[in-house]
Amino acid sequence: RAKERGRNQISFFQVDMQQTVTQRYALEQELREAVAQQAFELFLQSQVNADGVVIGAEALVRWRHPTRGLVAPATFIPLAEESRLILPLGDWVLQQSCQVLARLEAAGHSLHIAVNVSPLQFAQPNFVARIRDILKQTGADPTHLTLEITEGLLVEHMTETMGRMAELAALGIRFSIDDFGTGYSSLSYLKRLPLYELKIDKSFVQDLPEDPNDVALVETMLAMAQHLHLSVVAEGVETAAQFEFLKSRGCNRFQGYHFHRPQEHHEWFEAFAKPSQLAPQ
Ligand code: C2E
Ligand code: MG
Ligand code: MG
Ligand code: MG
Secondary structure, three states: HHHHHHHHHHHHHHHHHHHHHHHHHHHHHHHHHHHHHOOOEEEEEEEEEOOOOOOEEEEEEEEEOOOOOEHHHHHHHHHHHHOOHHHHHHHHHHHHHHHHHHHHHHHHOOEEEEOOOOOHOOOOOOOOHHHHHHHHOOOHHHHHHEEEEHHHHHOOOOHHHHHHHHHHHHOOOOOEEEEEOOOOOOOHHHHHHOOOEEEEEEHOOOOOOOOOHHHHHHHHHHHHHHOOOEEEOOOOOOOOHHHHHHHOOOOOOEEEOOOOOOOEEEHHHHHHHHHHOOOOO
């Protein structure tokens, strides 16, 4: 019986594997097509200060799929990275984000936009040149652009990363460590890199202020950031209690459903950056 079950399991497993490979292939083809047609939408999620005032936004991409509707990035970013489609996709996100920045500036705002950059994208030899081109082409002010990178980039490509970051920081671009505390890198990079900000991962925020371990970790991260003169964004803030706790421990920037959900970028612009909302001169 056990043998029989074992055999069955093996054959089921093989069928399953085949389906997975086929499905993966199909999905990759669809994604390739989507990249060619730029079938994506740029969403923006506000970031606020301790007074709840919008100070900028993070750019979050969605795939406009013909039958599945808007697909969340968790479903396709890993595949985009494996297939290298993240390169043209990431380029599109940067261009779109800088276009929004230029529009914000034209409307008289000094808001920033944070863009997620995948390690593969950052590791391209022409990455700095591409950023310069996009800034020139859109006219966006580099001091309003933040690039979110992850600790994985620092583990795998430290030497190139340091040089590239220095060049981009010299242009006025800010760097933020996304998902801080979830990677495997040593903390020594914090003093060696031109960083502006840490983003506390939402996994540390979700059980605040009840979970004593998360309280200890978040307090430590905030104290460390303060000593290193780094700004901190807490992500995934969903409740007033989380907001109050983070504020009381010195966190100065916040992002999460408690404030605003990610919105299609035109809608976000209407809501937060319409020229008519500016004070008269
Ligand atoms: P991330 O950069 O850490 O972005 C934050 C994620 O948390 C977003 O998910 C956002 O919608 C979600 N979020 C915001 N507030 C809350 C909240 O209060 N509660 C909860 N539970 N979640 C919240 P999203 O948009 O699904 O993006 C997932 C991930 O996909 C991003 O994580 C980022 O790593 C990646 N991603 C998104 N856009 C891009 C992109 O343009 N390029 C690259 N390379 N990666 C991207
Ligand atoms: Mg991010
Ligand atoms: Mg994050
Ligand atoms: Mg993430």
